[in-house]
Amino acid sequence: MKIREIKELLDAEVVCGEDALETDVHSACGSDMMSDVLAYVKDQAVLLTGLVNSQVIRTAAMMDMVCVVFVRSKVPTPEMIELAEESSIALLASGKRMYEACGTLYYHGLGGAKHE
Amino acid sequence: MSDKLNFHFDVDGENFVSAGQASVQVKKNLRELGLPPEVIRRVSIAMYEGEINMVIHANGGFADVDVYEDKIVITLDDKGPGIKDIALAMQEGYSTASDQVRSLGFGAGMGLPNMKRYTDDMQIDTRVGVGTKITMTIRL
Numbered sequence: 001m002k003i004r005e006i007k008e009l010l011d012a013e014v015v016c017g018e019d020a021l022e023t024d025v026h027s028a029c030g031s032d033m034m035s036d037v038l039a040y041v042k043d044q045a046v047l048l049t050g051l052v053n054s055q056v057i058r059t060a061a062m063m064d065m066v067c068v069v070f071v072r073s074k075v076p077t078p079e080m081i082e083l084a085e086e087s088s089i090a091l092l093a094s095g096k097r098m099y100e101a102c103g104t105l106y107y108h109g110l111g112g113a114k115h116e
Numbered sequence: 117m118s119d120k121l122n123f124h125f126d127v128d129g130e131n132f133v134s135a136g137q138a139s140v141q142v143k144k145n146l147r148e149l150g151l152p153p154e155v156i157r158r159v160s161i162a163m164y165e166g167e168i169n170m171v172i173h174a175n176g177g178f179a180d181v182d183v184y185e186d187k188i189v190i191t192l193d194d195k196g197p198g199i200k201d202i203a204l205a206m207q208e209g210y211s212t213a214s215d216q217v218r219s220l221g222f223g224a225g226m227g228l229p230n231m232k233r234y235t236d237d238m239q240i241d242t243r244v245g246v247g248t249k250i251t252m253t254i255r256l
Binding site for chain 2: 032033034035036038039051053054055056058059061062063064079087
């Protein structure tokens with residue numbers, strides 16, 4: 001799925017990373033707990049979260065993710081946008097809640113982790 | 117010892133927002149050295165968890181990353197309160213972090229277990245009231 005399709009499916013606004021919209025992504029994860037993202041995520045390219053602080057972007061950068069979707073109408077801070085741009089991470093903002101956003105993407109073919 | 121490359125960082129214990137800066141920098145440096153992406157990811161995640169721990173538990177400290185021909189050694193040194201019970205601290209889900217830290221997305225009791233998970237060896241040298249030194253090794 002392309003990041004552009006995520007944007008459309010979630011009726012999301014592109015906060016930054018407009019030039020990454022044609023990037024293909026193959027899996028995603030949803031969490032507000034960054035410790036868990038660092039523990040359990042393997043190769044997911046997209047993080048859906050309702051948490052808003054700089055550590056969200058740093059966590060995504062550590063995990064080599066390419067896109068973070070903020071749910072529940074959360075808005076990233078200018079500092080977070082700057083960090084995301086430095087790490088070439090696209091930021092999207094959606095009004096959908098976590099369950100609905102994850103469900104919508106999953107239903108349209110964006111899977112989660114491959115279980116070991 | 118002479119053929120190693122050292123990256124040294126002061127980790128600011130006052131500022132949660134800036135926590136992780138050193139890890140981001142290390143990730144960049146290791147990329148420039150052309151190391152395998154999986155190695156870079158393991159080093160940067162282990163260091164990032166360590167850095168977050170130093171900020172939330174120990175009021176900051178020093179972080180060193182030494183790159184050798186056959187291994188990378190991460191050393192995290194703080195003058196924090198020390199770890200009373202290492203076995204308990206290593207247990208997934210056990211945390212002494214405050215609710216404020218939890219609300220920031222950390223303090224799930226995964227920090228030390230994650231650091232062990234992503235490295236080949238981890239040694240914890242801690243004294244209550246004096247500080248903690250954690251040495252992690254990733255073989256190349």
